[in-house]
Amino acid sequence: MSTLTVVGAGYVGLVTTACMAELGHSIVAMDLDEEKIRVLSEGGVPIYEPGLADLIAKNRERIQFTTDPVFAYRAGEFIFICVDTPPSHSGDADLSRIWQAVDNLPPDEGEHVLVTKSTVPVGTGAAVQAELAARGYAHIGYSSNPEFLREGSALQDFMFADRVVVGADDPAVADQVAALYRGLDCPVVKTDVASAEMIKYACNAFLATKISFINEIANVCEVTGADVSVVAHGMGLDHRIGPHFLQAGIGYGGSCFPKDVSALKQIAGNSGYHFQLLGAVIEVNELQKRRVIGKLKRLLGNELRGKRVALLGLSFKPNTDDIRQASSIVLAGRLEAEGAQVVAYDPLAMPQMQKLLPRVAYAASPMDALQGADACVLVTEWQEFLDLDWAQVKEVMREPIVIDGRNALDAAGLVGLGFTYEGVGTRTPRS
Ligand SMILES: NC(=O)c1ccc[n+]([C@@H]2O[C@H](COP(=O)([O-])OP(=O)(O)OC[C@H]3O[C@@H](n4cnc5c(N)ncnc54)[C@H](O)[C@@H]3O)[C@@H](O)[C@H]2O)c1
Known part of the structure; x- marks a missing residue:
C-alpha cells in the first residue's frame, strides 16, 4: 500500500481521500483553506456528499489533514492534484490553482509521482512536465488521471467506476498509478497524457450534448404535440443510444459540464479549430x-x-x-x-x-x-x-x-x- 498526498480537499479531493483510504492507502489531505482543514480535523466534513462522512470516519486512522504543503508533499509517494479549475472570463479553464500546487512542490530529493485528477486542458500535463524538468525536478513522474465521479453518487462512482483512465508518457509511471486502484473491478485505460486529458473533456462535452439534444427535441415536442418522455424512452431502448442523459429539463448546470464544455470549445479555438457543435450545445442550454x-x-x-x-x-x-x-x-x-x-x-x-x-x-x-x-x-x-x-x-x-x-x-x-x-x-x- 502507498502513501498519497491529496492536494485540495474539495469534492474530488475528499472523495479520493476516503476511497483511496478504503482501498488501504495512507492519505495526507492538504488544503490551503484553514477553515476546511479545521472542520475535517475535528471530525466534520465541510461539503455534503452522501456516505462521505462515514467513509472518512471509517478510515480515519489512515488519513491526516493539514494546511502545510511542505509536510504534505514530502509525505506522499503520489501527489494527487485535486484543486479546482474554474472557468475564466475567456471561457478557458483557470489553471492558477494547478500552478500554485506545482509551485508549492518543495525542493526534495525524494521520488514522487504527480497525478493530476483535476480537469485540465489538453497540453497542461506537457506544460507541467516541461516546468518540472526546467526546475530540476526530472525525478518526479507525471500522470493524468481524470476523475469521472458525479456529485450525489460520488463514492459509488469511484468504487464502482466504469473505468479508470491513466495517462502517462512513461509506461512505468502508468503501471504505478494503475496499481493504486487495485481492488476496483473495472477496466484501466492506459494511454498518453494528452489523450487522457482529452477523454475527460470529450466525455463531459458528449453528455452535455446529449442533454441539449433532448432539450431541443422537447422544445419541438411542445410545438408539435409529441411527448418527450415517451420519445426519450423509445430512443433510449436503442442500444446505440442508451437511456442515460435523455431527461429533458431546464438545462444542465454544476461545477463541471458548463465549464468543461466551454473549456473544450476554447481548447479547440485556441488551436485554430472552430468546434461548431459545442457553440450550439451551450446556447441551447442557456435558452433552456x-x-x-x-x-x-x-x-x-x-x-x-x-x-x-x-x-x-x-x-x-x-x-x-x-x-x-x-x-x-x-x-x-x-x-x-x-x-x-x-x-x-x-x-x-x-x-x-x-x-x-x-x-x-x-x-x-x-x-x-x-x-x-x-x-x-x-x-x-x-x-x-x-x-x-x-x-x-x-x-x-x-x-x-x-x-x-x-x-x-x-x-x-x-x-x-x-x-x-x-x-x-x-x-x-x-x-
Ligand atoms: N465536482 C465534481 O463533480 C468533479 C467531477 C470530476 C472532476 N472534477 C474536477 O476536479 C477538480 C476539483 O473539483 P472540485 O469540485 O473538487 O473542486 P472544489 O472547489 O470542491 O475543491 C477544490 C479545493 O482545492 C483547494 N485548493 C485550491 N488551490 C489549492 C492549492 N494550491 N493547494 C491546496 N488546496 C488548494 C480549495 O481550497 C478547495 O478546497 C476540478 O478540476 C473539477 O473540474 C470535479
Whole structure:
C-alpha cells in the first residue's frame, strides 16, 4: 500500500481521500483553506456528499489533514492534484490553482509521482512536465488521471467506476498509478497524457450534448404535440443510444459540464479549430433555463411584476449542496428582472445561495415557500418535493400553477387535484 498526498480537499479531493483510504492507502489531505482543514480535523466534513462522512470516519486512522504543503508533499509517494479549475472570463479553464500546487512542490530529493485528477486542458500535463524538468525536478513522474465521479453518487462512482483512465508518457509511471486502484473491478485505460486529458473533456462535452439534444427535441415536442418522455424512452431502448442523459429539463448546470464544455470549445479555438457543435450545445442550454419565464408569463397573464414565484430547489441537482452554475441562479435572476417576488427553498443549498442572491426570500420549508405563491417551479428534483402533500399545496398557493422543470412530478395526479401543470416537452394531461 502507498502513501498519497491529496492536494485540495474539495469534492474530488475528499472523495479520493476516503476511497483511496478504503482501498488501504495512507492519505495526507492538504488544503490551503484553514477553515476546511479545521472542520475535517475535528471530525466534520465541510461539503455534503452522501456516505462521505462515514467513509472518512471509517478510515480515519489512515488519513491526516493539514494546511502545510511542505509536510504534505514530502509525505506522499503520489501527489494527487485535486484543486479546482474554474472557468475564466475567456471561457478557458483557470489553471492558477494547478500552478500554485506545482509551485508549492518543495525542493526534495525524494521520488514522487504527480497525478493530476483535476480537469485540465489538453497540453497542461506537457506544460507541467516541461516546468518540472526546467526546475530540476526530472525525478518526479507525471500522470493524468481524470476523475469521472458525479456529485450525489460520488463514492459509488469511484468504487464502482466504469473505468479508470491513466495517462502517462512513461509506461512505468502508468503501471504505478494503475496499481493504486487495485481492488476496483473495472477496466484501466492506459494511454498518453494528452489523450487522457482529452477523454475527460470529450466525455463531459458528449453528455452535455446529449442533454441539449433532448432539450431541443422537447422544445419541438411542445410545438408539435409529441411527448418527450415517451420519445426519450423509445430512443433510449436503442442500444446505440442508451437511456442515460435523455431527461429533458431546464438545462444542465454544476461545477463541471458548463465549464468543461466551454473549456473544450476554447481548447479547440485556441488551436485554430472552430468546434461548431459545442457553440450550439451551450446556447441551447442557456435558452433552456430561460424558457420557464415564457411559460410563467403565458400562465400568469403576461405580467410577472409583483407575482410571487416559489422556486423548489436551488442546487444544480438533488443530493448535493453545490450551486455552481445551477439553473436556479439564472432563473431567479430573470424573475427578479421581471419584477417577480422570488421565494425559494432548498434542503441544503440556501446558505450558499443567500450570499449570491441576497434579494431572494428564503423559506424555512417547502410549504412556507409555496404559501401564497402565484406559481411554483420545480427546479431541482429533491425527493422531499416529490413527496409533498400536493393536495395541501393547492390549499396554500394563491394560484395552483406548477412548472415542472425536471419532469419529475406526477403530472396526472397534479392535474387531477386541479393544478395547472406544465412540464418540459410533455403533453399536459387532462383531468
Ligand atoms: N465536482 C465534481 O463533480 C468533479 C467531477 C470530476 C472532476 N472534477 C474536477 O476536479 C477538480 C476539483 O473539483 P472540485 O469540485 O473538487 O473542486 P472544489 O472547489 O470542491 O475543491 C477544490 C479545493 O482545492 C483547494 N485548493 C485550491 N488551490 C489549492 C492549492 N494550491 N493547494 C491546496 N488546496 C488548494 C480549495 O481550497 C478547495 O478546497 C476540478 O478540476 C473539477 O473540474 C470535479
